[in-house]
Amino acid sequence: MRPQVLxxxxxxxxxxxxxxxxxxxxxxxxxxxxxxxAFAPHGVGDMVDxxxxxxxxxxxPLGSDYLGRDMxxxxxxxxxxxxxxxxxxxxxxxxxxxxxxxxxxTAGGWLDTVLSxxxxxxxxxxxxLFGLVVVAAVGSSIPVLIMTLAVIYTPGAYRFARxxxxxxxxxxFVTAARIRGEGTRYLIxxxxxxxIIGPVFADIGLRFVFIVLLLSGLSFLGLGxxxxxxxxxxxxxxxIGGLPFGAPxxxxxxxxIASLTISVNLxxxxxxxxxxxxxx
Amino acid sequence: MTQLVDIRDLRVDATTDAGRRIExxxxxxxxxxxxxxxxxxxESGSGKTTIALSLLGHARDGCRIAGGSILVAGQDMAKLTExxxxxxxxxxxxxxxxxxxxxxxxxLRVMDQVIEITRIHRLMPRAEAEARAIALFRxxxxxxxxxxxxxxxxxxxGGQLQRLAAAMALIGxxxxxxxxxxxxALDVTTQIEVLRAIKSVMRGTSAGGVYVSxxxxxxAQVADRIVVLKNGEVQxxxxxxxxxxxxxxxxxxxxxxxFRPETVPAQPAVAEAASAAPPVxxxxxxxxxxxxxxxxxxxxxxxxxxxxFQVERGRNIGIIGESGCGKSTLARTIAGIMPxxxxxxxxxxxxxxxxxxxxxREQLRRLQIVFQSADTALNPAKQIGEIIGRPLTFYKGMRxxxxxxxxxxxxDMVQLPRPLxxxxxxxxxxxxxxxxxxxxxxxxxxxxxxxxxITSALDTVVAAAIIELLRELQNGLGLSxxxxxxxxxxxxxxxxxxxxxxxxxxLEQCPAMQVGDPSGHxxxxxxxxxxxxxxxxxxxxxxxxxxxxxxxxG
Numbered sequence: 001m002r003p004q005v006l007x008x009x010x011x012x013x014x015x016x017x018x019x020x021x022x023x024x025x026x027x028x029x030x031x032x033x034x035x036x037x038a039f040a041p042h043g044v045g046d047m048v049d050x051x052x053x054x055x056x057x058x059x060x061p062l063g064s065d066y067l068g069r070d071m072x073x074x075x076x077x078x079x080x081x082x083x084x085x086x087x088x089x090x091x092x093x094x095x096x097x098x099x100x101x102x103x104x105x106t107a108g109g110w111l112d113t114v115l116s117x118x119x120x121x122x123x124x125x126x127x128x129l130f131g132l133v134v135v136a137a138v139g140s141s142i143p144v145l146i147m148t149l150a151v152i153y154t155p156g157a158y159r160f161a162r163x164x165x166x167x168x169x170x171x172x173f174v175t176a177a178r179i180r181g182e183g184t185r186y187l188i189x190x191x192x193x194x195x196i197i198g199p200v201f202a203d204i205g206l207r208f209v210f211i212v213l214l215l216s217g218l219s220f221l222g223l224g225x226x227x228x229x230x231x232x233x234x235x236x237x238x239x240i241g242g243l244p245f246g247a248p249x250x251x252x253x254x255x256x257i258a259s260l261t262i263s264v265n266l267x268x269x270x271x272x273x274x275x276x277x278x279x280x
Numbered sequence: 281m282t283q284l285v286d287i288r289d290l291r292v293d294a295t296t297d298a299g300r301r302i303e304x305x306x307x308x309x310x311x312x313x314x315x316x317x318x319x320x321x322x323e324s325g326s327g328k329t330t331i332a333l334s335l336l337g338h339a340r341d342g343c344r345i346a347g348g349s350i351l352v353a354g355q356d357m358a359k360l361t362e363x364x365x366x367x368x369x370x371x372x373x374x375x376x377x378x379x380x381x382x383x384x385x386x387x388l389r390v391m392d393q394v395i396e397i398t399r400i401h402r403l404m405p406r407a408e409a410e411a412r413a414i415a416l417f418r419x420x421x422x423x424x425x426x427x428x429x430x431x432x433x434x435x436x437x438g439g440q441l442q443r444l445a446a447a448m449a450l451i452g453x454x455x456x457x458x459x460x461x462x463x464x465a466l467d468v469t470t471q472i473e474v475l476r477a478i479k480s481v482m483r484g485t486s487a488g489g490v491y492v493s494x495x496x497x498x499x500a501q502v503a504d505r506i507v508v509l510k511n512g513e514v515q516x517x518x519x520x521x522x523x524x525x526x527x528x529x530x531x532x533x534x535x536x537x538x539f540r541p542e543t544v545p546a547q548p549a550v551a552e553a554a555s556a557a558p559p560v561x562x563x564x565x566x567x568x569x570x571x572x573x574x575x576x577x578x579x580x581x582x583x584x585x586x587x588x589f590q591v592e593r594g595r596n597i598g599i600i601g602e603s604g605c606g607k608s609t610l611a612r613t614i615a616g617i618m619p620x621x622x623x624x625x626x627x628x629x630x631x632x633x634x635x636x637x638x639x640x641r642e643q644l645r646r647l648q649i650v651f652q653s654a655d656t657a658l659n660p661a662k663q664i665g666e667i668i669g670r671p672l673t674f675y676k677g678m679r680x681x682x683x684x685x686x687x688x689x690x691x692d693m694v695q696l697p698r699p700l701x702x703x704x705x706x707x708x709x710x711x712x713x714x715x716x717x718x719x720x721x722x723x724x725x726x727x728x729x730x731x732x733x734i735t736s737a738l739d740t741v742v743a744a745a746i747i748e749l750l751r752e753l754q755n756g757l758g759l760s761x762x763x764x765x766x767x768x769x770x771x772x773x774x775x776x777x778x779x780x781x782x783x784x785x786x787l788e789q790c791p792a793m794q795v796g797d798p799s800g801h802x803x804x805x806x807x808x809x810x811x812x813x814x815x816x817x818x819x820x821x822x823x824x825x826x827x828x829x830x831x832x833x834g
Contacts, residue, residue, distance in 0.1 A: 172657040176720070179615050179636040180674060181644045190670075194661030 019270035022263035029260050033079040040073040045228045053239070053247035063248035065239050071249050074235060075256055081231035083260070085142060086211040089149035093211075094204045096150070097157025102188040102196075104158075105165035106174075116162070123155035127214060135223040145224060149211050160203050164196040198271075205268035209261045216257055232257050283351075284456055284488040285312035285335065290348035290358075292330050292339060292512075304343065305330055306512045312456065317482060317489040319503035319520075321496060321535070323739035324710065327512040332458045332492045334358075336373055337365040353455050370397035374454040378461040380445035384433040390444055391429025397452040409451065416447040419484060420477040439470035443477050450481065457482070459491045463498060467602040467766060468810035475501055475819060494739050496535055497812035500524055501819040508532050524814055536814070538744035558629040559590040560760050561614070561647075561728045565623035568613040569784075572621070579621055583609040585784040586623065591728065594754070596761040598775035598792060600768055600807065606784035607764045608652075611732045614762070615649045628727060645675045648721035652733035654713035658705035664716050665701030671723040690719040695749060711742035715749070722753065731763045735770055747773050768795065768811050780804045802827065 032039075042048050049064035056063050062071035100119075104112040134148045168174065169192060177191050193200075216233025218224040225231045230238060235253035242250045292305035305327045312318045320328040330343065337357035339345050350357040353372050357365060369375075374397070377383040384393060391413060398409040410429070417425035420443040433441060442462055449457050462478065463471040479502050482489055493499050499506055499520070506523045508516040508531065516529040527533050566587050571580025583606040591597050599607045613620045616636030625632045627647055633639050651657040658667055669687050672678040678686060688698050694715040705713055714734055721729050731750070735743035750761060751774060765771050771778055772792045780787045780801060788801045796808025806827045812818065 172651040172653060173659045175617055176649070176651065176657060177670075179617060179644060179649065180671060180724075181636065181639075181641050182674065190662075191659055195659065197661075 013272040015272040016270050018266055019272065022265075022267040022270070025259055025263040026267060029079055029083060029256075032076050033083045036073075036076040036080055040070075040076045042070040042073040044074060044077045044230075045069065046073075053242040053245055053249055056248050062252045065235075065249040066241055071235075071252055074230060075232070075252055077229065078231045078235050078253065079256070081142075081225045081229065082212060082215065082233070082257075085145055085149070085225075085231070086208055086215055088146045089153065089211050089215075090204055090208040092146065092150035093153035094157045094200070094207060097154045097159075098161040098193075098200055099188070100154075101158045101161030101163075102165040102192050103184060105162050105169050106184055106187050106192065115158070119155040119158050122151070123159075127152045128217065131214065131218050132221070132223060135218065140223055140226055142225070145215065145218070149215060152214070153207050153211060157203060157207060161196065161200060164199055165192050168192045168195045201271070202268045205264050209264050212257065212261055283311045284314045284316070284353060285310075285490070286349075286351040287311065287331070287334075288349045288351075290331065290334060290350060291346040292327070292334060292343055293346040294343045303346070304512050305334075307348070308509075308512070308514055309348075310507055310514065310517070312488045312490060314455075314488055315486050316505065317491055317503050319491045319493060319499040319506045320509055321493055321499050321506055322509035322515075323494060323741060325511075326509040328492045328494075328509050329460055330512075331509075332375075332460050332490055335456065335458055335490060336369055336375055337362075367401070370452040370454065371401055371403070372454055373456040373458065374449035374452060376442075376445050376449045376457065376459045376462050379465050380441040380462075381433070381438055381465075383445060384441060386433050388432075389429065390431055390433060390436070394429065394444060394448045394451060397448065401452060403452060413447060413451060416450055416481070417444075419481045420444075420447055421473065422447075422477075437470070439466055439474050442466065442474050446474075446478055446481065450485070450487075453485075453487075455487055457487055457489045459489060461493055464493070464495070468768075468812070469602065469806065471498070471812070472810055472819070472822065476822075478502065479819065495812065496524075496740070497814050497818075500814055500816045501812065508535070520816055524816070534741050538741045557593060558626075560593045560628055561591040561762065562626040563590070563610075563614060563623070564588050564626070566610070566613060566620045566625060567622040568609055568618060568620045582621075583784050584613060587779075587781070587784075587786045588623070589779050589786070589789060591760050591762060593727070593760060594758050595777070596754070596763055596775040598771035598778040599762065599764045599781060600766065600771050600778055600795075601781035602766060602807075604783075605781040607766075607781050608732055609784075610781070611649065611730050611762070611764050615647065615730055616644075641675065645671075645724045646727045647730070648724050648726040648728070649730040649732060650714075650717050650721050650734050652736055654710060654717050654737070655705075657717050658713055660705050662704070663701065664703055664705065664708070667705075667716060668701070668719045668723055671720060675724055686723070690723055693722060693753065694719045709742075710738055711746065714738060714746055718746075718749070718753075722757075725757075726759070728760045728762060731761055731765075733765055736765065736767065743770065750774055768807055780807065 047068045048070050049060060049068035052064065052066050052068050054060055054064035054068065060070055060072065062075065065071055065074060100115055104115045130152055131148050135144065138144050165188070174187060174191050177187055215224055215231065216236070219231050219233030220237045222237065225234050232253040236250060239247065239249040287308060287310050290305055290308045291303060293301045294304050295301055308331060310318070320331060322328045330340070333340065334345055334350055335352060335357065337350070337360060345358045348358065352368070355368065384390070391410060394413045395406070395409040398404050403409070404412070413429060414425050417428055422428050422440060422443055436444070446462070459478065463474050466474060475498065491499060491502055503520050506518060506520050507514055508523070508529065510531050515531050516523065516527065523532060524536070527536055566584060567578070567582055568584040569579035569582035587610060589597060599610065601607050609618070612618050614625055616632065616634065616639055619634035627643055630643065632643055636644060665687050668690055669683050672683050672686055687701055691698050691701060696712060696715050696719070700708070700712070705716070708716065735746055738746065747770060753759065754761070761774065763771055763775050772795065775792045777789060778792045778795050779789045780795065780803065782803055787803055790800060794800065796805045798805065809822070809825055809827070
């Protein structure tokens with residue numbers, strides 16, 4: 001064997017500019033959500049402008065809405081609903097989907113069949129319609145919204161994770177662990193998950209974007225977050241009347257939705273890459 | 281003779297992930313005369329394929345021809361534009377890949393692919409190209425030369441596809457043919473057919489050849505001259521006979537030494553002491569197969585048919601046969617990865633359940649398996665220390681400092697440096713990975729290790745070192761190996777007895793050194809005769825062999 005210089009070194013990462021910019025935008029929105037009560041200039045329901053659809057000014061940096069409320073404050077509070085609900089829903093959907101997907105791929109047999117067919121049935125229901133029916137039947141509240149969105153996006157996460165896990169579970173190192181006598185929990189947690197975690201994160205990001213858009217859609221239809229509170233989708237709907245006047249009140253929340261979803265997308269496409277340099 | 285190929289001071293760079301440039305070919309010069317066959321030999325990573333590809337003006341992704349000239353038939357491949365190079369490929373220089381099975385498009389008929397070059401370069405009308413292809417098929421001793429072109433790749437065997445790849449390379453009448461390990465993936469008996477076909481067809485043309493291989497014995501049969509490479513540099517260059525009989529460079533000597541593994545007789549002391557005890561592993565009338573259907577007694581395809589053998593403590597048994605003979609299925613059945621459909625397996629007198637999931641943890645611990653491909657057998661997401669340490673935690677509940685100390689000991693046992701435990705599998709060489717694989721099996725302190733083709737993917741020198749390691753470990757630990765391989769010399773180097781398999785059946789069992797004796801099974805004799813020898817006249821000498829002689833192709 002060739003002598004080698006062996007040092008246990010820290011892996012270095014490469015992260016490009018697009019990644020940095022999108023991360024900055026996402027952090028900006030996260031900060032806006034957390035700091036809304038501290039930094040928002042006005043309360044959610046405070047009427048501060050005599051005019052409606054007021055223009056951009058020093059006092060009201062994003063203008064005023066259809067009732068003369070401060071748009072900046074409303075968007076900051078709206079961030080909490082949009083980001084919070086979507087994040088909760090995506091975490092529930094992906095955790096359930098990925099765990100079930102890996103279990104189905106590892107166990108195989110009847111468990112795989114039952115899970116796959118069951119979730120296939122669920123994913124055959126159109127997502128918007130499903131959301132509409134549930135919210136119409138049970139009424140709109142934040143837990144209902146989170147659970148509805150989570151249920152809608154679980155089958156996709158399941159399919160994705162199962163497809164990845166099936167590939168990994170046929171590898172010899174999984175066979176080696178199996179004939180060592182390891183249980184399913186170890187197999188999925190220690191052998192399979194670390195090998196699919198990258199794509200799974202990408203999937204979480206993508207699914208987060210879908211959920212933001214669906215939530216905004218539901219709110220736009222009036223089935224999402226209820227007044228006087230509003231998420232971004234609801235803000236767009238409230239102020240849609242300002243569109244003919246080019247009011248900032250309808251532009252700003254639309255831009256907020258666009259900037260967040262595009263940034264998340266770009267970030268997952270440009271995640272930091274670990275540099276593995278063999279002879280470094 | 282005029283020089284067909286003249287490589288001067290060739291340098292090839294590769295860019296690493298971190299953006300550094302590494303020189304992988306460090307100023308190589310070599311030449312090939314018209315009609316000459318030059319072999320490039322060296323271990324993986326020595327740069328032999330990179331040089332071969334540079335003859336086509338090609339550098340793999342991330343690589344770049346950084347300097348020097350590559351004159352092929354008077355044109356410098358390094359300086360031409362991609363369009364100009366494309367014109368030369370297939371007509372002046374052509375390429376036979378290592379794995380022809382992967383190089384053919386599965387959805388096109390073979391003939392269309394073989395004559396593709398004549399179509400792209402508009403060399404001749406289709407009818408003429410097909411006639412020429414059929415003539416080549418005949419020259420390469422392919423069965424049914426008139427009709428074989430109408431088949432699809434999946435209908436042909438590996439050896440046939442490899443010969444078709446040669447036909448594809450020769451159809452444009454190139455001046456230079458580059459063979460990139462064309463027989464490495466083949467069984468020994470198939471290898472002979474392909475080698476013979478290549479040799480005879482190349483003799484019939486005036487084309488020069490470059491033959492890339494890691495196997496000195498193969499190269500000895502086909503090459504006029506041998507160039508020995510290591511780390512991107514020429515170590516030694518000379519006529520075939522000179523390299524074989526009087527190697528000068530230490531690396532060449534090591535290659536030759538690895539080719540003749542010393543065989544040790546079994547340790548009789550251990551064997552006698554154990555003779556009273558039950559065999560450590562007993563395989564009794566085992567059958568196994570694929571395509572299991574409920575309500576059927578036997579699976580659709582039986583890959584292993586009524587095989588029995590015993591392994592005494594501290595002794596090794598080899599299982600040998602060509603691909604498809606059921607040897608790997610047998611190993612998987614013994615390990616409990618797939619169930620036996622008949623017969624029984626006993627470990628140290630205890631009957632084992634058919635599936636690993638039904639066996640006790642203690643039974644699983646005492647029977648370990650080491651897989652062929654170290655790349656897929658090690659979890660790429662884990663550190664080496666974790667991989668080796670897991671069986672310690674799992675079987676013995678070892679944790680923390682005790683586990684670390686034991687991992688260090690195991691790394692010492694398989695002769696790997698200790699700091700390696702912080703590395704990932706992707707950062708290790710093939711031989712190192714196989715050692716880690718072995719260390720993981722040893723961590724369980726088994727009584728039997730199933731070795732499934734563990735040296736097949738390794739270079740000759742590295743494989744010899746692994747065999748040496750197995751032997752040393754055995755002396756200290758009283759292990760038994762079941763050593764599965766298609767390579768008879770490797771099996772003979774480590775095993776006391778050999779089981780020869782064909783078509784799922786055990787043909788015979790005999791002491792390792794007696795395989796192929798005239799008193800044994802004719803198939804064993806065929807296998808023995810097919811093992812390449814360093815003697816350059818070996819291949820031609822086979823023409824007079826009763827089974828391997830030039831029989832009608834088939």
